[in-house]
Amino acid sequence: MRRGIYPGSFDPLTLGHLDIIKRAVDLVDELVIAVLNNSSKIPMFTVEERIAMIRDVTKDIECIRVEPFNGLLVDFASQIDAKLIIRGLRGVNDFEYEMQMAQTNRNMYPELDTIFLVTNINYSYISSTLVKEIIKHDGAFQNLVPEEIVKYIK
Template sequence: MKIGVYPGSFDPATYGHLDIIKRASQLVDYLIVGVLNNVRKKPLLTVEERIKLLQDITEDLDNVSVEAFSGLLVDFVKEKNANIIIRGLRAVTDFEYELQMAQVNQSLDKNIETIFLATSVQYSFLSSSLVKEIAKFGGNVDSLVPQKVSDYMKKKYI
């Protein structure tokens, strides 16, 4: 069984994230969306909020689950009996960082492969930071995030 992990902070999940999740779920038998709990960052949404929103927007994908993790990604991947990491790429700048991370992860565990998926063109400009900034100043994020996320963001900022 091919088990993949798509890690990220997902603060909040965007249409770009959902696009990668849907496409990755077709490449593996089982996909775990790993929500990073980075204690050094101050996210807008709690880990629990991010997990719930991701579960809501992926509820129609039978081979996808959502779990929190902290620490090294390779440790989480091994713990889940996975050997594939899925990463999305928006631009060349993403590639430089992601290539370095993939090489580090493979040096930590030679059995773990990283697969890069190019973000669909319509989402190439999207980032969670951009969504948070727009929402913070009362802008409409409906075209940037799934409706359940947009509704939640509106409540969060009102």
Template sequence: MKIAVCPGSFDPVTNGHLDIIKRTSKLVDKVIVAVLYNSGKTPLFTVEERLELLREVTKDIPNVEIDCFSGLLVNYVKQKNINVIVKGLRAISDFEYELQMALTNKKLNPELETMFMMTSGEYSYLSSSIVKEVCKFHGCIDGLVPEVVKKALYKKFK
């Protein structure tokens, strides 16, 4: 069984994230969307809230599983018997960082492969940070996030 992981903070999940998840689900038997718990950051949404939002927006994709982890991704994938990491790329700046991470992961686990997937053009500018900033200042986030995420954001910034 070919299992891929799409790791990230997903604070919150955007339509760009969802695009990568859906496209990955067509290429492998199972996709695990893994929310990174990073104690060094102060996210807007708790890990539990992010997991619930991801479950809701992926509920119609039968081969997607939602999970979370902390620590090194290579340890998580080894524990879950995952052999492919899928990372979405928006721009060259993403590539530089993600290449460094992919090469480090490969050094730590030579059996692990990282696949880079270009985001669809309509989401190439989109990030969770931008969505939060726009919402915080009462800008329109229609089309940037799924409806359930939009409602959760409005509630946070109420």
């Protein structure tokens, strides 16, 4: 079974994330959406809330599993026997950081490869950070997140 991981904070899940998820499921037998509990960030939503949101949005996609993780992604990948990481790229700045992470992960876990998917141009400007900032200032965010996410935010 070809198991891939799509890791991230997903705080909250955006249309850009969903674009990558829908395309990634065609590349693997099982896609594990790994929700990072990052202790260095103060999230808008708890890990449990983010997992519930993602499960709600992806409920009709059969080959998806949503799991929390802490620590190093390579350790989580090894624990679940995944050999592929899927990452979305919005632009050049993302590429430099993601390339460094991919090389580090490969050095630590030689069987682990990373595939980069370029986000659909319609969503290339969207980030969770941008969405959170808009929400904090009572701006219109509804066109940046999947419809199911709106109820969690309100």
